[in-house]
Amino acid sequence: MNEILLRHREINNLDQLPIYRQHKGFETFKRAITAMKPEEVTEIVKASGLRGRGGAGFPTGTKWSFIDKNNWPHYVVVNADESEPGTFKDREIMESNPFQFLEGVMLCAYAVSANVAYIYLRGEFWQLAAELDKHIEYLEREGLLGDKLFGSEYTLRIHTHLGAGAYICGEETALLESLEGKLGQPRLRPPFPPNFGLYGKPTVVNNVETLASVPLIVERGAEWYRGFGTEKSPGTKVFSLSGNVEKPGNYELPLGATFRELIFTHGGGIPGGRKIKAIMPAGASSSLIVADDKALDTPMDYESVPSVGAQLGSASIIVIDDSVSMDWLINKTVHFFQHESCGKCTPCREGTYWMRHLTERIHLGAANWNDVILLNEVATNIKGKCLCALGDFATEAVTSSIARFKGDFENKLQAASVDMPAKVGS
């Protein structure tokens, strides 16, 4: 199904404004401004149960309602810094369904009474930002963006802002710092952005996919949206499928579809006659799930994925087949996080560095069990001790693979001939 976010796969040329308008594009925005109060828009989004698609799953309408109404101006900042290994959904939405995304930004801005919205894109999305700039200019020419829209007092401008290669800027407070022209390092919270955001002003920060969901929710109503997905995780989600799978790509499915449906029905299964070994449901930040029948039949929603020991996150499903050894895999993920640690918090800055030394040594076969034990201890000591989640993310694959794929390490370290103590990874 490509009902909401990937509608461009069903409707040709939806990335062209006249075609988008033929499909009721911007009618909802016009109706909101001319016939609805800002709070009414927020109420619909709240009732729809839409949850943030960037990874945290926080209820979107609730976030909007938190904005401080005693401090002005307000800002909307779009998190288009898509950088989690395994995630490539926002890029397709912005490239192929850009006006629906922009209308979502505009509805959000109206709902929180912001007159300026910034779209913060990762620097690598250079071409995409240039395209969005053209779309924004077009909307200004058409009178859909600018001063006194539709004869009202409401004014709205949207600007793009390019990052320059830093995963940490996907963390919302680091993103705000970066947008202010500083190093992309996370802030101490509270206060949260709805109270103290961009330039210290009340700010809503939302992910691209979240905002792209909004226009049809406001157009068709909360009940319609709740017709997809589950009670607690309503709606559809774009699942980015990658790794050892026949047909990698983006798939829009209702929340609650199973891993099996995604990987085998849509993704065509595992190539080369290999067997599925593990799943990372939230990109490189994910714990590794043992891909047994129970896991494969688990619904992919915010509540169910934790039952198999992981999180849904941004729903970037990385499939790992039985040719992959976990010592190689965690060396890759730890390298990533070591490179991307912003250096602000000592446990993450130093911890990822030491983990890298250990994973490298283990992968090269130059380690013994004490190194695996030490790796597990370093990881455990990073957890919960940093300002943002990057440090925690760096440890998920490490501790879960040691606990759940002990055999991989045993094979690797056989030569060291030291028995692995039972307590490791338990």
Place this chain on the structure above:
Amino acid sequence: MNALLQRYGEEIERVLAKYPADQKRSAVMPLLYIAQREHGYVTREQLDQIAEILGISSTDVASIVGFYTLYHDEPGGKYRIQVCNDLCCALRGSEKFLEDLCRRLQVKPGETTTDGLVTVESVMCLAACDKAPMFQVQSHNEISYHEQQSVDSAIQLIESWRQVNGK
């Protein structure tokens, strides 16, 4: 007179207009991209020029160059081929792709070809995990994506640059 302002005055004004008048510092990243167009990296003089435009110190500007990977403070090839070699791409052959490409160009990751045209780099996830092997090309004035690549297709692209640049 500030050389950057002289050359890109209008464009810099447009960039500054995106941000509140008392928050000029927000323009540091776009200004660094403008500066980098000249030589493919940011020079000491340009750090001072950007600092002057924004009313911050040159050290502040330099810290931004150091923090973000798409800014460079020393010369590289005219084209930087940045191969994604992160987990998802590696599961689909990027390690071998990078190795083979480097062998064909007779460089190691991070090095520049002897004609000064191409620097090959191994980089982190570029959000194209379903289209590996892939790389982006960072030249002085743009970044472009090249997906579902083979070593042959990459070499073909490099040959087209060599012709354009008379190498």
